[in-house]
Amino acid sequence: MTEIKLREVKTLKYLRPTIERGYANQTLHVDLSTSEISIKPLEEKVKEIFVGGRGFCLWFLWNAVKGSTKWNDPENAICISSGPLGGTPIYPGSGKSIVTSISPTTGSVMDSNVGGYFGPYLKFSGFDALELRGKATGDVIILIDGISQKVQLFQAPELPDMAHEISHILTQHFAQGKPRNVSVVSTGPGAKHTLMGCLNFSWYDTGRGRARYKQAGRGGIGSVFSDKGIKALVSCWDKVTVKTNNPANEEELKKVAKMHSREIVELDPRQNDMARVGTTHLVEIMNDHDCLPVKNFRYGQDPRAPNLGQEVFRRIFDKGFDGCWIGCTVACSHGVKDFVPVTGPYKGKRVFVDGPEYETIAGCGSNLGIFDPYTVTEMNFYCDTYGLDTISVGTSMAFVMECFETGLINEKHTGGLDLSFGNRAGALELLHQMAAGRGFGRVVGRGVRQMKKIFAEEYGADPDAIQDIGMEAKGLEFSEYMTKESLAQQGGYGLTLKGPQHDEAWLIFLDMVHNYMPTFEQKAEALYWFPMFRTWFGLCGLCKLPWNDIVPEDNKDTKEPAKVIKHVKWYAEFFGAVTGRSVEPGDLITMSEAVYDFQRIFNLKMGFGTSEHDNIPYRAMGPVTVDEYESRRERYDKQLVEVYGVEINGKSTGEKLRLLRKIREQMYEKLKEAVYKRRGWNENGIPTLETVKRLRIDFPEVLEVLKAHGVEK
Secondary structure, three states: OOOOOOEEEEEEEOOOOOOEOOEOOEEEEEEOOOOEEEEEEOOHHHHHHHOOOHHHHHHHHHHHOOOOOOOOOOOOOEEEEOOOOOOOOOOOOOOOEEEEEEOOOOOOEEEEEEOOOHHHHHHHOOOOOEEEEOOOOOOEEEEEEOOOOEEEEEEOOOOOOOHHHHHHHHHHHHHOOOHHHEEEEEOOHHHHHOOOEOEEEEEEEOOOOEEEEEEEOHHHHHHHHHHOOEEEEEEEOOOOOOOOOOOOOHHHHHHHHHHHHHHHHHHHHHHOOHHHHOOOOHHHHHHHOOOOOEOOOOEOOOOOHHHHOHHHHHHHOOOOOEOOOOOOOOOEOOEEEEEOOOOOOOOOOOEEEEOOOHHHHHHOOHHHOOOOHHHHHHHHHHHHHHOEOHHHHHHHHHHHHHHHHOOOOOHHHHOOOOOOOOOHHHHHHHHHHHHHOOOOHHHHOOOHHHHHHHHHHOOOOOHHHHHHHOOEEOOEEOOOOOOOOOHHHHHHHHOOOOOOOOOOOOOHHHHHHOOOOOOHHHHHHHHHHHHHHHHHHHHHOOOOHHHHOOOOOOHHHOOOHHHOHHHHHHHHHHHHHHHOOOOOHHHHHHHHHHHHHHHHHHHHHOOOOOHHHHOOOHHHOOOOOHHHHHHOHHHHHHHHHHHOOOOOOOOOHHHHHHHHHHHHHHHHHHHHHHHHHHHOEOOOOOEOHHHHHHOOOOOHHHHHHHHHOOOOO
């Protein structure tokens, strides 16, 4: 065990409340600038409208910041909350938390979904949410100990910088012989030196005797964490049972939980086998359906994709069933034991790698033209321990590689690095540079949006070309699905609140694989319903995988198979059993809609949140280059002739490319208009006064923001 010295700065003893129907009914607030710790009661109205999790985080963040607040201002807050259903040990996928802050990359509201034990332990320790404001003068650890009923601030100048070492040391330090009682939130040096820092939320793997972790990756909240001088958060809690959440109806909870868990155990081995291969099964499915991003989203498939597929990782993953929360039967949190990196500070040393999952495989693998599973695994390890989001790292590198190969940038700009697609050594060296804040890595660590500006203004790159191929929207890098042939997923990326990610509206599988929404109207409706329902998981502390990644065998015969209504009904029963609020499936959508529209107005407060910010780079809609068009020439020619009625005889590929672009951009604009109308927003993408009143979020400060943007009646 590594000995560490912690200097106590402040201690607040408190009386832990009894959890009532999933709520502690109080929140914890820490001002890092003053070391002030305060506990506040949770208002009933806030609980009723915002429910928990993402809702609570958004409410506290809204009240912490002004419209002019920047990500590194002291008043920017980091808020963490699980939700009323979070911490249920018998219902699959009930260990999630949401983290929010003002993002370094987008300048607006960011929320990130994460597993691990911290959120449930925070609630069981007596707090429905944690709000962190201000900036500390040194490396600070915040301990929330529900066992001893105290909150403590420490200075810890001697802790290492790497996230996996921090998690290990602090778990052992605070365990008192029971390491499963400890969860740590940390980041690494990459968060300090880039804008795409992630947070690692730990959970203790008793079978392997080690602290492992999940990531809150999107939008650079880890960089905010580092900027605030926080070294780690630690929560401590003891035994968790079904009674810990004090549900309103324990028997009904056990009944619905048993049904859902039993179904997963029975069907997962026959459907996705996530308990053995995690989300790696998606690689070949996406490749088969032309949706796997290859070489900066140019292409959707590659014959080498099976090298990164489930059968390869089935052999590489350490055997065993792994869940990032107690009792989750999906058990998809796999890892690689005794992996030996070939580069960087851990070169030649044995390490444990949490993952990789699909997004990392696609982002740091196929999208870079790298089809070696060991390189992807090494990038996964270093991103995690450096505190870097694998999605933003992968998408940023892919953009750089295309710019390098097409001559938009050169070795003079990269400091001599050959950043051609498929160059594994170049990708790893660039990753180490990003984490250390040196060389060309300092530029790449700013993210795609800022790189586009730098490449155009300082390197002389064609601004139109880099705009088309720079895969970011709202300042957030795209997650790893190639959307050229899926209008639904184009909307799912462009019409999201925080930027293009799969957490909010992952429709590509339903659209491209199952063909559940063939008509334009069905796509528009889906872009109303799915973001609302997926928001609900973030309000309650749940993972969405049990909802629609493992489905009933008769689901395809139901009226709306994409929604998996049987599971939606179960979730309504789950919510009622814990909270005592009797709800129908439609009520879940209404709950979410209130929070969703509030977040849209929050974006408006921060200077965003209108139609112009819902645009996406053209590569997300269609082929940018002649080469891209030619790679699917038969498909595109057929669409132009049979779907759009265009005469193409005698036209060059360039002419057909321009015709297709005009059509697809028009389709996207038409989709935006239809979705705005369905969501109850005006033509500029702003919720109407009628919608705001219906959802009961017509707070005076909300109405002021709407009025400032011309929405008064």
